[in-house]
Amino acid sequence: MTARILVVAALGLALAFYIVTSVGLEAVLTAAGHVGWRGFAILCLYGLGIFLPIGAAWFALMPDMPLRKIRVFIWGRMVRDAAAEVLPFSQVGGMALGARAAMLHGLPGSSAVGSMIVDVTTELIAQIAYIILGVMILSAALSHTEHDRLLSEVLVPGVILISTGGGLFVALQRYGHHWVAQKLAPRVFPGAMAATTAVAGVLDDIYRSRLRIGTSLTLHFCGWMLSAVGTWIAFRLMGSDVDLAPVIAIESLVYAARSAAFVVPNAFGVQEGAYALLAPLFGIRVEVALALSVLKRARDIAVGVPILVIWQLMEGQRALAGKPTRDH
Numbered sequence: 001m002t003a004r005i006l007v008v009a010a011l012g013l014a015l016a017f018y019i020v021t022s023v024g025l026e027a028v029l030t031a032a033g034h035v036g037w038r039g040f041a042i043l044c045l046y047g048l049g050i051f052l053p054i055g056a057a058w059f060a061l062m063p064d065m066p067l068r069k070i071r072v073f074i075w076g077r078m079v080r081d082a083a084a085e086v087l088p089f090s091q092v093g094g095m096a097l098g099a100r101a102a103m104l105h106g107l108p109g110s111s112a113v114g115s116m117i118v119d120v121t122t123e124l125i126a127q128i129a130y131i132i133l134g135v136m137i138l139s140a141a142l143s144h145t146e147h148d149r150l151l152s153e154v155l156v157p158g159v160i161l162i163s164t165g166g167g168l169f170v171a172l173q174r175y176g177h178h179w180v181a182q183k184l185a186p187r188v189f190p191g192a193m194a195a196t197t198a199v200a201g202v203l204d205d206i207y208r209s210r211l212r213i214g215t216s217l218t219l220h221f222c223g224w225m226l227s228a229v230g231t232w233i234a235f236r237l238m239g240s241d242v243d244l245a246p247v248i249a250i251e252s253l254v255y256a257a258r259s260a261a262f263v264v265p266n267a268f269g270v271q272e273g274a275y276a277l278l279a280p281l282f283g284i285r286v287e288v289a290l291a292l293s294v295l296k297r298a299r300d301i302a303v304g305v306p307i308l309v310i311w312q313l314m315e316g317q318r319a320l321a322g323k324p325t326r327d328h
Helices: 002-023 025-033 036-059 067-086 091-104 109-142 148-175 177-188 196-207 210-237 244-260 270-282 286-321
Strands: none
Touching: 002 025, 002 270, 002 286, 025 286, 036 067, 036 109, 036 210, 036 286, 067 091, 067 286, 091 109, 091 286, 109 196, 109 210, 109 244, 109 270, 148 244, 196 210, 210 244, 210 286, 244 270, 270 286
16 A cells, blocks of 8 residues: 555656646746745745634534634644645545544544544535635636636536535435444544444534534635635735636636545645646646645645644654553
């Protein structure tokens, strides 16, 4: 499994490098350099701020959880995203480490994994709404143009497929939660799943409250929109005069491509290819779009590496102290 992941990552990295160099490495780096160190710091701080709503979306799912515990879920989400973006893992690997980070702060293993499974689902549903919004914006921009076929032959069927898959996943959790607990949960975090029935119980408790589900969905949708605003800020810092609506369309479809290619670690090549394809549809130069991709990867490293270092220090401190994590 590790060998396959490394091979896929290497192929994706080679594709990303090919796309950037075919456009012009110097042109891409020059466009990225327009942001400057101060602008890059702004992007990093803004990226950290987005963890607040998406961490709160995870916290909102937990019944009878005191508000002071929200920091545990924000931290767990930070570790999850840092691992997914920095380490050569798929997104599932990041989820496992995010659950582990929450457990180190006292969250039972069944609660950590069960709530994360539902959190991934509410995030997916919010993303589907975000993608539909992006397709609507793109449709308005491309109607009666030579790119009109892109909508009817690729994007609309893709949205229908993603929406159907999301609906089936929700139905599977809601009505087949015992199967989810026995099959899916151990894959996400095998070490914590001695009692799979506990995970099924967590799923039952969460799905009893439509308010919790709705709150998580709303917070995740806000997180997606804030992410688009961050990209708009990056474009502006590079001197690109682009409105927010086209950025929403580009970002929603780029992340749709990333989600579809979830087996590719760090979405190497997928992210670059999506930006190179979509940005010119709105008059954004390809080198500027690829510079944005480079800036995002640099930001993920600048933010993610310190997070992972802190997490490893916590792991080491706990190991030296001989403190077990809570598995149930």
